[in-house]
Amino acid sequence: MKGTIIVSIILFVAVVAASVFYFTGLGSAQKDMTKPLTFLPEETLLIAAFKNEETTDNIFKDYEVFDALLGFEQKQNMNDLKQQLLRSPTLTPYLAGTDVYVSFHDVDKSVEMLFTIPTIEPIKESSVNNFLAQLSDRYQFTALDTLGQRIFALQRDSSEVTWYAAYHADIFFVSPALSVLEKVLDKRHPKLSRQQIAFFLENTNRNVPLSFYFAHEQIDSLSKKFLRNRPGHFIQQFLGLDGQSTWNINYKQDALMLTGESELDKKEQNYLSLFAFQQKTTQRLYHYFPANTALYLEYSVSDLRKYRQDLEKYLTRKPNQKRILDQLENTRSSRPNITSGFEAAGGSGFAVAELNNGDNLGFLSLRDSTALDGMLSDLAEDVGNGLYRLKYENLLYAYYGDAFQIFPRPYFTIIDDVVVFANQSATVSNYLSQWQNSDLLVGTLGFKNYERMQGDEANVTFFLHTKNASRMLSNNLIRPLAQNLRDSKAYGYQDFYAWSAQLMGNGGNFISSIYGIYKSSTALGSSPDWTYAFNNRLITRPYVFEHSDTSQFILVQEQDHTLHAIHPSGTKIWSTVFSGRVIGDMIQLADRSILLVTDRNRLYRFDPKGNGLPGFSISLPEEPTGSPVVLTIDRRDIIFVPLRDRLLAYDMEGNAVSNWASTAVSGRLLSGIYLANNEIVVGSTSGKVYYFNSEGQIVHEIAAPTEAEATFRNPLGHIISASSGAEDVFITTDSAGKLYRYAKSNGVSSTSNAELSGNHRAFFAPLSVASIPDMVVLDDNKLSVYQTADSTSLRYSQGFTKEIYSSPLFFPISRTIVQLGVSVPSNNLIYVFTENGNVIDGFxxxxxxxxxxxPINYNSGNYLLSTKRDHKLYAYKH
Structure with a gap:
């Protein structure tokens, strides 16, 4: 892979940002922003500008992104220089209230920084030497004469870095490279043009803490500097992209985010310039990229006809393209049905992805798949197993340009309305296997976080996956940079999940953005407050219950059936082995006792100290099928335990209720035991809802008119009547996708939902309104939440690349409302949703x-309690 220069550019931007943080005390408001920039050499790689404001210090305090990119040792050197020298009382009166510029410069196969710091009032030349000499006793101080200018060198004994400083035209110039200062002070050395300076200042947002300027012509020199070999397919598209960009930073703790304007020159000479005349559109092809994608470029156009017209002009002007253009014209003349059919079928979105093994995949959206079907036999050879090969060379290149130049006559397959192609049939076959197994980039944790930061509307999106591209980066970047990328002790590059850049057409120029997605130690799931070790994996989720008036505690069971009580600080309170695995949920009663059942036919009730209450545990006649429930019947609390086809009833001392003789139901009891008008209501797999009186007798039943093939297996939901005299309603679904509503006097009604497959699972919980549960549907890899008040309507849905865990989790956020959590076990991702269906920040x-x-304790704030394969419980504060 030779397209990694883009990453280098982004790294430069980030390193400058890192530098800026350590010098945020140098300047604020400006009197003349133009003057300091006129001294910078024309080959300056990058410039950053920032203000000296207390808010800037606070924003970037402990900003790990800067530390990771700059390097931890270099960060310390710069911090020392800032505190001991530039924040000294001697110079503060001259530097406070000024703007500071940090620029990067090419110096003997390395890149060095220059700090340009105008003073608010002139300093006499005779005073500069004394000021610098008196700044600190921690530096060795010497003076040099170069080009008729006095340059001062400062070095700490403990550091190999020497800082060179000059004061000229009421500006301090500071750099670790003497040659950079010499270029700045040399009047004969070419400097930045007035046009470049004007663009930078015009597009700099003075309301943000950091702004950046980059001249596109430096891409060519950067590629020569950082790549061992000639630029490859990806970087070639950026070469010759003349013009400049100005970006402003958008602060986020776990990402570098830059947005701004990109002005283009010589538009007719660069392929990417074709997209500057388009309007941003939604990109979707990234949903098809495999999980081992190392980098990709996705393109989209709003006006396909104009794009093809502009492309033909571009190809006509491009050197050495006559043979390909003549070939296309011959095809148009001899086989007009082929070219016209391909034009009609091809869509406005296309992409190229490079995998971690170096293979390339191409993607092309179809706007008329039927047009392609009708001409497929004429267009391609059928090579079997759903694969084809184009008969006509360079057809993709002629209609879509440089993006597809590496695919002269590829093999391809068709998935949905997307053509996927590669130069080797094995590459396409391997991709088909990944697609069938949902082994996709969008299913990974890092990409989920990336999607939330960067939008999907653009004309060009570049993306690099740091881990997947690591081998390619090492092989193609020059050795010092490759070593830095691998050095996790000195740098934090490996903690960046990805780098990306987006271009959006803007009337012949671009609105551009750059992103670096970082795995911050402050991000949820990175740094636990505490851990608790088990001997085995957990078999229940963690529960948080009240322990006393002043403290709560965590209760969880591991595979050997040991129940652990854990203090909110992560210390052990007690543990004991129970007989069997907990079935359903543990519940806490008003007296703080805990109630649960196990698969060894036991009913337990114990206090928060782990002591069994008198009369417990109780042996059950058979294995229970769900959680116990406590209902108040005739002003007496009764514990109900569901068995396969009947209910058991016990008083709070563990005695079987004497007058209870439960009648067996038809089929198997569904989850959910409810109380309505002093009657116990349950549902069964037969499609019936039963009403029991206080003696366990069925006093009423409602049967649903089901189809022969339909089955009932989902829990029963309970809609509590809001008005007096009205009846409660009970709801469930069957495998045919019908939702049933049961009411004692009105019987049963049903509505069909075509969105529900035969494999769907439905659960009912109050996510927004206490008395009316929402219906949570898990259907393979899709989550849907419906409101159920009077009719069923979709509130929100969320798609995943992999199948969701068999049951959702519900976490109490009040006494009557819960919050929804789901898991995707195949890629070990967990989610928690807001009431409106948004993923909570951090997930x-x-x-x-x-x-x-x-919360895990009274007023503790929210925590995530989760486990990994190391049999530990992790507590992360959010």
Whole structure:
């Protein structure tokens, strides 16, 4: 892979940003922003400008992104220089209230920084030497004469870095490279043009803490500097992209985010310039990229006809393209149905992805798949197993340009309305296997976080996956940079998930953005407050219950059936082995006792100290099928335990209720035991809802008119009547996708939902309104939430690349409302949703499916309790 120069550019931007943080005390408001920039050499790689404001210091305090990119040792050197020299009382009166510029410069196969700091009032030349000499006793101070200018050298004994400083035209210039200062002070050396300076200042947002300027012509010199070999397919598209960009920073703790304007020169000479005349559109092809994608370029156009017209002009002007253009014209003349059919079928979105093994995949959206079907036999050879090969060379290149130049006559397959192609049939076959297994980039944790930061509307999107591209970066970048990327002790490059850049057409120029997605130690799931070790994996999710008036505690069971009580600080309170695995949920009663059942036919009730209450545990006649429930019947609290086809009833001392003789139901009891008008209501797999009186007798039943093939297996939901005299309603679904509403006097009604497959699972919980549960549907890899008040309507849905865990999790956020959590076990991602269906900031997180989200102590704030494969419970404060 030779397209990695883009990453280098982004790294430069980030390193400058890092430098800026350590010098944020140098300047604020400006009197003349133009003057300091007129001294910078024309070959300056990058410039940053920032203000001296207390808010800037606060924003970037402990900003790990800067530390990771700059390097931890270099960061310390710069911090020392800032504190001991530039923040000294001697110079503060001259530097406070000024703007500071940090620029990067090419110096003998390395890049060095220059700090340009105008003073608010002139300093006499005779005073500069004394000021610098008196700044600190921590530096060795010497003076040099170069080009008739006095340059001062400062070096700490403990550091190999020497800082050179000059004061000229009421401006301090500071750099670790003497040659850079010499170029600045040399009047004969070419400097930045007035046009470049004007563009920078015009597009700099004075309301943001950092702004950046980059001349596109430096891409060519950067590629020569950082790549071992000639630029490859990806970087070649950026070469010759003359003009300049100005970006302003958008602060986010775990990302570098820059947005701004990009002005283009010589538009007719660069392929990417064709997209500057388009309007941004939604990009979707990245949903098809495999999980081992190392980097990709996705393109989209709003006006396909104009794009093809501009492309033909571009190709006509491009050297050495006559043979390809003549070939296309011959095809148009001899086989007009082929070219016209291909024009009609091809869509406005296309992409190229490079995989971690160096293979390339191409993607092309179809706007008329039927047109392609009708001409497929004429267009391509059928090579079997759903694969084809184009008969006509360079057809893709002629209609889509440089993006597809590497695919002269590829093999391809068609998925949905997308053509996927590669130069080797094995590459396409391997991709088909990945697609069928949903082994896709969009299913990974890092990409989920990336999607939330960067939008999907653009004309060109570049993306590099740091881990997948690591081998390619090492092989193609020059050795010092490759070593820095691998050095996790000195740098933090490996903690960046990805780098990306987006271009959006803007009347012949671009609106551009750059992103660096970082794995911050402050991000949810990175740094636990505490861990608790088990001997085995967990088999229940963590529960948080009240322990006393002043403290809560965490209760969880591991595979050997040991129940652990854990203090909110992560210390052990007690543990004991129970007989069997907990079935359903543990519940806490008003007296703080805990109630649960196990698969060894036991009913337990115990206090928060782990002591069993009198009369418990109780042996059950058979294995229970769900959680116990406590209902108040005739002013007496009764514990109900569901068995396969009947209910057991116990008083709070563990005695079987004497007058209870439960009648067996038809089929198997569904989850959910409710109280309505002093009657116990349950549902069964037969499609019936039963009403029991206080003696366990069925006093009423409602049967649903089901189809022969339909089955009932989902829990029963309960809609509590809001008005007096009205009846409660009970709801569930069957495998045919019908939703049933049961009411005692009105019987049952049903509505069909074509969105529900035969494999769907439905659950009912109050996500927004206490008395009316929402219906949470998990259907393979899709989550849907419906409101159920009077009719069923979709509130929100969320798609995933992999199948969702068999059951959702519900976390209490009040006494009557819960919050929804789901897991995707195949890629170990967990999610928690807001009431409106948005993923809570910080999620998804990589963890096993059984987790908890919410407070873990009175007024503690929210925590994530989750586990990994190391049999530990991790507590992350959010």
């Amino acid at each position: 998804p997180v990589e963890a096993l499916p059984l987790f908890y989200y919410g």
